[in-house]
Amino acid sequence: MAEKFVDVESPDQLASLFGQLDGNISHIQKDYNVTAVSRNGGIKLIGDEENVIGAEKALRAILRLSGSGQSVSEQTVRYVTSMVADGVEQELEELGGDGICVTASGKILRPRTVGQKRYTDAIRNNTIVLGIGPAGTGKTYLAVAMAVKAFREHKIKKIILTRPAVEAGEKLGFLPGDLQDKVDPYLRPLYDALFDMFGSESFARYMEKGIIEVAPLAYMRGRTLDEAFIILDEAQNTTSEQIKMFLTRLGNDSRMVITGDITQIDLPDSRKSGLVEAIKVLKGIDDIEIHRFTEKDVVRHRLVQDIIKAYEKYNEGRTRNHG
Numbered sequence: 001m002a003e004k005f006v007d008v009e010s011p012d013q014l015a016s017l018f019g020q021l022d023g024n025i026s027h028i029q030k031d032y033n034v035t036a037v038s039r040n041g042g043i044k045l046i047g048d049e050e051n052v053i054g055a056e057k058a059l060r061a062i063l064r065l066s067g068s069g070q071s072v073s074e075q076t077v078r079y080v081t082s083m084v085a086d087g088v089e090q091e092l093e094e095l096g097g098d099g100i101c102v103t104a105s106g107k108i109l110r111p112r113t114v115g116q117k118r119y120t121d122a123i124r125n126n127t128i129v130l131g132i133g134p135a136g137t138g139k140t141y142l143a144v145a146m147a148v149k150a151f152r153e154h155k156i157k158k159i160i161l162t163r164p165a166v167e168a169g170e171k172l173g174f175l176p177g178d179l180q181d182k183v184d185p186y187l188r189p190l191y192d193a194l195f196d197m198f199g200s201e202s203f204a205r206y207m208e209k210g211i212i213e214v215a216p217l218a219y220m221r222g223r224t225l226d227e228a229f230i231i232l233d234e235a236q237n238t239t240s241e242q243i244k245m246f247l248t249r250l251g252n253d254s255r256m257v258i259t260g261d262i263t264q265i266d267l268p269d270s271r272k273s274g275l276v277e278a279i280k281v282l283k284g285i286d287d288i289e290i291h292r293f294t295e296k297d298v299v300r301h302r303l304v305q306d307i308i309k310a311y312e313k314y315n316e317g318r319t320r321n322h323g
Helices: 011-018 020-032 049-067 074-085 089-095 114-125 139-152 179-198 200-209 240-247 274-282 302-322
Strands: 002-007 035-039 042-047 128-132 158-163 212-216 228-232 255-260 288-292
Touching (some): 020 049, 020 074, 042 049, 049 089, 114 128, 114 139, 139 158, 179 200, 240 255, 240 274, 255 274
Parallel strands (some): 158 212, 158 228, 228 255
């Protein structure tokens, strides 16, 4: 049996590391098959040497994240242990530094995974960014946060958010209300992100002044968008013509972020996803970056990550069988 002692700077950090009802430390114990006990202001690890070394790496990585301002949750622990298992825990050092922006409730918003950090860096350093990946990776939310940051720094004058109003099992014609009422459900995730950043009163005021615009993709035709931060969400449901139309709306001193999940295309089978085509067409163009998220970047409930992995495994099996 081997033993290691991990020193912790403060009681608050120790409490955060253990988590609610010791949930965080229990995950470490289960994942590495070690015993972890609180001793002399730190944590003593007991178990087989290889397991203890792995657990120590995970705990020290979590403590570094905590020291840089990251909150320690079950998702954080799961993410760190997966990075340690892949031998790339050193990449977690990229997560240090200032947050993106402050939400209306006063929360400092920070990237929670290396993939998210590289995504926000890409948005900061390129005019057009395509964020491709599964649900729950923060593609849209982080893009909105970067738009709000650019607006508060007076780098842009407008925030424009759009998405295609594609029918995923529902029929628009049967929904009640006028056209805006019919398309609002498609735009709700964009509203929710803006509410978090600005608060309801500021959001309403900026909407009234035209500083924030949330509209279906069809409303973008014929416009040139200068000094704006433009986000196209759910781009996997655009046609080739639609995404080309959107890309050519780019005006002076503007930025664009296009997000989508190419595994969740709701277009009819006979129609080709514009996002899939755009990934091929735009590859290698200077000042355009294509960022791909993985299931490791999922920051929703742990089951979301497990579901994505299960579907990937299932689809790989189907592909092999058809082959």
